[in-house]
Amino acid sequence: MTATKTRKSSKPAAKVQNPTVHIVGFAPSWVETPWDDDGERWGMNALHKIAPDKPFDRWYQLHDIDEHHKEDRAEHIAWLRGSKLPIIMWPEHVEKYGKEIPNAVAYPKDEVIAMFGKYFTNTVSWMIAHALFEDRENISVFGVDMAQDSEYGNQRPSCEYFVGWARGMGKNVYIPPTSDLLKAPFLYGVEDGGALRTKMVSRQKELQERKAHLEGQAGQVNQALQQVLGALEDTQYWIRAWSMEASIGGDGNGPT
DSSP: OOOOOTTTOOOOOOOSSSEEEEEOSGGGGGGGSOOSSSSSSETTTGGGSSTTTTTOSEOOOOSSSHHHHHTTTHHHHEEEEHOHHHHHHHHOHHHTTTTTTTTEEEHHHHHHHHHHOOOOOOOHHHHHHHHHHHTTTEEEEEEEOOTTTSOOOOOOHHHHHHHHHHHHOOEEEEEOOSSOOOOSSSOTTTTTHHHHHHHHHHHHHHHHHHHHHHHHHHHHHHHHHHHHHHHHEEEEEHHHHHHHHHOTTTTSSSSO
16 A cells, blocks of 8 residues: 655745634633734634634635534524635535625645645644645644544544644644643653553542442432332321311211
8 A cells, every 4th residue: 555645846825924823623722712912813613603702814614514504504604604704615615605605715625635645534634734735834723622532532643643744844833731632641661651550540440439339328328218208108198198087077977
């Protein structure tokens, strides 16, 4: 199997006026985005729903709207159109939605693939590659965690690949400390990963024991609760029975 080759003749686009780009995703670190500096802020998809009042300069809508916004198609298109931002879409989607979104702009997909290959598994990777294609100097990535045990964990390597490519090109890339991107549990060959694992296994055993103990207590409490509920039901029955006898009278012939 041959490795993917990129065309060395492909060059970044001419330098644009603003060298700084902040890519913003949905994970909690999006709130760390600097909103008042001179950099551009690039949003994506339905991020406007959680950051409705934040200033953005460009928007990426790479998913097919008809497929990914079946429930809110009209609302989403109205926002994209009303934002007045450049809405970056695949060329075929610009053709498909151009009349509804006149501010749609085609992503240079073929040129970017020619320059970087085809290792794209998420929108963020396409955004980083686009920033490199435009020869931006400073790239920060906020709100993009892709934790290993999350549904987006399989997308993380592609993002890290393009972060590495950017740094290899001499670009300044900032990843917030709270993001899982470019994070490792220990420094292989230098730090003792076995000690960390031993600590975590011990912690897991402790928590499992506490869980079993609490479940046992919960079972006892539930059993006691059922006994109390049974006694309460029995007591309420006798209250109703005695109330009825009192209202009828001692001889059974009605009130005296």
